[in-house]
Amino acid sequence: MDSEDSDKVQIGENKFVSKSILLSQLSTYNLYYKGEALQLRHREEEGELIIEGLLNVFWGVQRPIRLQMQDEKEAGRPRPSLTSLSSETDIDTYNEAATTDDQSKDFGDGEKEEEEADEEQQEPTHSDRLARARSDVGGRRISGRRLGIRRLKRHRCSFNGHFYNHKTAVFTPKFGSVTNVRVNSCMTTTQVMRVLLNKFKIENSPDEFSLYIVHTSGERHQLKPNDHPLALRVLKGPCEQVSKMFLMETDQVEEVTHDVAQYIKFELPVLQSFIAKLQEEEEREMQKVKKRYADIRRIIKKYMQNLAD
Incomplete structure (x- = not known):
C-alpha cells in the first residue's frame, strides 16, 4: 500500500x-x-x-x-538631491557648464568696464577668468534644469x-x-x-x-x-x-x-439555430415528463377509488 x-x-x-x-x-x-x-x-x-x-x-x-501607495522599502528612504550626486563625472560636468556660462558673462562685464574707464584697464587674461569662474562655482547653487538633470520621482508609473x-x-x-x-x-x-x-x-x-x-x-x-x-x-x-x-x-x-x-465559436445565425433546436428538445422532454407524472397520478387516483369502494 x-x-x-x-x-x-x-x-x-x-x-x-x-x-x-x-x-x-x-x-x-x-x-x-x-x-x-x-x-x-x-x-x-x-x-x-x-x-x-x-x-x-x-x-x-x-x-x-x-496597490499600496508606497513600497515598504522606500518609506524611510531619503529623497535624492543634487548634493548626493557627488561623483567625479558629475562635478566635472557642473564645473564645465558653470565655467562656460561665467566666461561669457565676465567677458561682457570686462568690455563695459573698459569703455567706462576709457581703456584704462586691460582685459583680464583667460587664465584669470577661468580661476574666478571655478571659485564662484562652489558658492553658487546650480539648478537641475540648467544642467539638464531631472529629479528622480519615487512614484511607480507602471x-x-x-x-x-x-x-x-x-x-x-x-x-x-x-x-x-x-x-x-x-x-x-x-x-x-x-x-x-x-x-x-x-x-x-x-x-x-x-x-x-x-x-x-x-x-x-x-x-x-x-x-x-x-x-x-x-x-x-x-x-x-x-x-x-x-x-x-x-x-x-x-x-x-x-x-x-463547442458551440460558442460559431456565427450568430448558427447559434440561433442551435438555440431553436435546444428549445424543441426541451419541449419534447417536458412533454415526456408531464406524461409520466400524469400517468402516475392517474394510477394513484384509480387505486384510491378502489380503496374507497
Whole structure:
C-alpha cells in the first residue's frame, strides 16, 4: 500500500496522478521551453516529487485593483538631491557648464568696464577668468534644469507596461497580459494567488480572485482552492496556444464546460439555430415528463377509488 502511495503525486483535493506520467509530461514541458527561463526543475524529498520554477499567469481581471501607495522599502528612504550626486563625472560636468556660462558673462562685464574707464584697464587674461569662474562655482547653487538633470520621482508609473495611477493607487492590467511567479508543485491555488498578489503589493483580498484554466476553444475551468496549479499546468502541456492560466474575479466569471464551448465559436445565425433546436428538445422532454407524472397520478387516483369502494 505504501509503495502505491509513493508512486502517486497529489494535484488537488482527493486527486492524484501517477509519478511516471507527471515526469513524462515534465520532460515534454522542459523540451518545449529548452534554453528558456520557464524550464522547471524537480527533486524528491522523502519520496515526494517536487517540481519548482516559474509559472506564467495571465491577467483577466475586469475591475481595477488597488496597490499600496508606497513600497515598504522606500518609506524611510531619503529623497535624492543634487548634493548626493557627488561623483567625479558629475562635478566635472557642473564645473564645465558653470565655467562656460561665467566666461561669457565676465567677458561682457570686462568690455563695459573698459569703455567706462576709457581703456584704462586691460582685459583680464583667460587664465584669470577661468580661476574666478571655478571659485564662484562652489558658492553658487546650480539648478537641475540648467544642467539638464531631472529629479528622480519615487512614484511607480507602471507594472508590466500597464498604467498605474500613484495618486489613487489603482492598477489597471491589460486583459491577456502575462506575468509569472516562482512556485512549486506542492503549493495550492490559494498559496499561488497570495504569492502573485504580494509580488505586486495588491491590497485586494485573495478571496476576490481565483485561477482559471482557459482553452482556446472557450472552455474555462476554475481551479479549486486545494488544487496544485503548477502540477496541473505541466499536465495540460506547455503550449499556451492551447490553454492558459488566468487570474480572474470569482464573481465576474462563469465556468464553461466542453459541451458549451463547442458551440460558442460559431456565427450568430448558427447559434440561433442551435438555440431553436435546444428549445424543441426541451419541449419534447417536458412533454415526456408531464406524461409520466400524469400517468402516475392517474394510477394513484384509480387505486384510491378502489380503496374507497
